[in-house]
Amino acid sequence: MAGRTLSEKILARASGVADARAGDVVEATPDLVMSHENTFLVNKAFSEMGATRPWDPSKIVIVLDHRTPANSMQTASVHSKIRQIVKDMGISKFYDVGEGICHQLLVEEKLARPAQLILGSDSHTTTAGAVGAFGAGIGATEMAGVWATGKLWLKIPETIRISMSGHLGKAVFPKDIALMLAAKIGSSGADYKCVEFTGGFLFDISISGRMVLCNMAAEMGAKAAIVPADSTFSTWYPECGEGKTASCRSDPDAAFSSKMEIEVDPIPPMVSGPDKVEAAGDIAKFEGTPVSQAFIGSCTNGRLEDLIAASWVLKGRKVASGCRLLVAPASRQVLSDAMDMGAVRTIVAAGGTLLPPGCGPCLGAHGGVLGPGDVCISSSNRNFKGRMGSDEAEIYLASPATVASSAIEGRIADPRRYLDVDL
């Protein structure tokens, strides 16, 4: 019998069966569940189900991040209601306004751990795969079902293994690799599948970089994305340390639905847009496009290394007139570290506007909503029409370094002109 993929191992264990393979439907109990402002909808469905106590409050994580601080009276009431729910149900893993983005906090607080099954009522729950967890997005009503019963039906996905080798080129970042993959795989190429990232290249990038890859797999349709345990994180997570890696890796003879080999070295800085993430290509094709807003932040690229990369580009320079640079750190910790390291000072001195930790304008709710005719270059994950506000605005996606270089020129600009060192 063929060996098992990491997802097959995790989902079999979570559903209490000895063996389960891609295509099998299992009833799994998650190790952790997470929801944000949509906890309001979760709780509504939970009450309608006639349930009163969640199956295990210690496994529930709630983060207020999408509209923080409240953008309207309605949101303020939703936030208040959620605080009450947290209190009533005895949920201790609650992160209020200003703590950061849910996907960032799961990793930063070490709540997400290798070989866990994590369900989140947010499509970018795939991000937790950076530490070897199987993270899948679900809806609010089924989250209520999980709260009520501790179980959820899941079809065990096939796995696409992407083996990556080589090193990042000058001013090229994991985001550029993710955009290249989005172009190659397409918006539904990984539908219903798990994407497993492996290969020597992964040793070149940090957990933050791995989070970018796993996060953007959602834009290829992936159910989950996962990085098998390796020395980068096994020292932090003793459960997958030496001699214990078998449960945190696919077997060598596991059956993958497809395998891709990616040579990273030739990949240039990339830009994607407008309207479709898969509309990504070499920055050369986009250079010169005027931009009125530049955003650095989101669960994709609002981490310390992103703010540092932006600050290297911005050091001693100014944001172009006619362009606004907005920066939202992914968490309070990121903000604090970026202050300690001088990145915040550099960003502000260059003319950037600092937003509170949270999702920022990524979802078009507040803090940098686009109007008709605006063109935004953003380090976030979606450039869909109307995503950040007006459907007469355009959104382009890129790495934080490219967003910063574009802010300096007021048009899409190659970061290699500003970052002349090999990182």
Next chain:
Amino acid sequence: MSTFEGRVWKFGDDVNTDLIIPGRYLDNYDPAYLAAHAMEGASKDFSSKVSNGDIIVAGRNFGCGSSREQAVIALKHAGVGAVVAASFARIFYRNAVNLGLPVLISRDAHDKVREGLSVRIDAKHRSITASDGGVQVAVEPMPEHVARILEHGGLVPYIKTKLGTE
């Protein structure tokens, strides 16, 4: 949930949830408010012209993007009776089933069924037939565990049965 009849609204590939219900409307959870903005990013007059029971026929990857359940709430409360697509993004598909909005996969419907035409979907016999009799296309079978939730009218009534809280 065996047969539905309704007028067809056609949409293309990759209709994402930001088009179905833009993020700027998500701070209000009132279904009627959400319904008034259903499909606004893809068709400005959809919400004013859609009638009860109308059927959306779309291409590949319908409902991709954000997991927002409000996308299904908006469509359902706007009166949409079913969504037929060549394929669905997985979270949208699950949300639709959980909220009792029938979702059916048909490889050929988008190519062969015309906008505005009235069609009859027979889920049991897995076919879509145009009211003028001109076109008939096949629908893929629905997985059994999915059909069970839809038959209850969604996950809330389904779990109520399971918990015995009816």
